[in-house]
Amino acid sequence: CKIDYRPSVELLAGRVILVTGAGDGIGRAAALAYAGHGATVILLGRTIAKLEKVYDEIEAAGGPQPAIFPLNFEGATLKDFQDMADTLDKEFGRLDGLLHNAGLLGRITPFEQYNPELWEQVMQVNFNGPIWMTQALLPLLKASKDASVIFTSSSVGRKGRAYWGGYAVSKFATEGFVEVLAEELEHLGTLRINSLNPGATRTQMRKTAYPAEDPDKLRTPDEIMPTYLWLMGPDSCGHNGERFDAQPPKS
Numbered sequence: 277c278k279i280d281y282r283p284s285v286e287l288l289a290g291r292v293i294l295v296t297g298a299g300d301g302i303g304r305a306a307a308l309a310y311a312g313h314g315a316t317v318i319l320l321g322r323t324i325a326k327l328e329k330v331y332d333e334i335e336a337a338g339g340p341q342p343a344i345f346p347l348n349f350e351g352a353t354l355k356d357f358q359d360m361a362d363t364l365d366k367e368f369g370r371l372d373g374l375l376h377n378a379g380l381l382g383r384i385t386p387f388e389q390y391n392p393e394l395w396e397q398v399m400q401v402n403f404n405g406p407i408w409m410t411q412a413l414l415p416l417l418k419a420s421k422d423a424s425v426i427f428t429s430s431s432v433g434r435k436g437r438a439y440w441g442g443y444a445v446s447k448f449a450t451e452g453f454v455e456v457l458a459e460e461l462e463h464l465g466t467l468r469i470n471s472l473n474p475g476a477t478r479t480q481m482r483k484t485a486y487p488a489e490d491p492d493k494l495r496t497p498d499e500i501m502p503t504y505l506w507l508m509g510p511d512s513c514g515h516n517g518e519r520f521d522a523q524p525p526k527s
């Protein structure tokens with residue numbers, strides 16, 4: 277956890293970084309923070325109006341001109357990911373950062389009652405889509421001198437919790453995948469892959485999961501950005517296949 281990290285304004289200058297689920301919650305904050313530290317950010321998500329708002333905010337703050345990439349992980353095919361890689365290759369020729377942030381909660385319900393279609397949907401958005409997108413983008417990530425791939429995890433992806441079903445399992449799968457791919461790519465020395473658990477954060481997803489909780493007691497997405505910046509930027513070089521937390525556990 278690097279909640280006290282103080283990055284330089286130019287931390288990510290000249291870097292091209294893709295953020296999934298960039299229109300809302302933590303992904304929106306990360307897109308703004310990365311652009312605010314000099315990165316050209318590719319805003320990926322399923323609701324174009326939200327992405328356009330973030331685009332305008334980045335422009336208004338004087339950040340490098342971002343790009344919008346509409347994509348819904350539900351129904352996205354391997355061809356969609358390959359087309360995306362081709363477009364980014366033409367436009368930028370490389371990718372220096374990839375934040376897998378888009379996520380779906382599904383339902384918190386006993387497994388006995390869990391709807392299999394919803395389970396598949398959660399696995400598709402939280403795990404299958406992101407890993408095949410990563411496969412398509414690997415050549416672009418390898419073309420960078422120093423690339424960081426961050427997969428978003430959760431505390432229920434590190435210790436199972438009753439009723440969290442597909443969501444928890446998708447995050448466990450994510451943690452396992454990070455270890456597998458990180459070891460495969462270790463020899464490159466230029467591409468690191470880690471997992472990051474944001475911890476309880478004031479977003480719509482958290483509100484849906486814990487409707488009775490007082491949101492004012494939670495950290496905001498902006499407040500957890502120091503760890504997101506550290507793990508995306510050069511100060512985290514040498515860390516590969518590790519698990520990080522964006523905030524200290526609640527005392």
Ligand code: NDP
Pocket residue numbers: 296297298299300301302303320321322323326347348349350376377378379380401428429430431473474475476477478479480481482
């Ligand atoms: P939000 O629900 O606020 O945001 C989720 C983002 O993912 C939205 O931008 C949403 O798009 C996007 N998204 C959802 N489904 C799809 C899809 N099918 N295709 C493309 N994009 C999609 O959640 P948070 O910001 O809270 O969560 C961000 C990440 O952090 C998730 O991976 C979550 O699991 C994880 N996390 C969050 C915690 C918290 O306390 N908030 C705790 C632990 C982990 P749209 O805006 O269009 O709906």
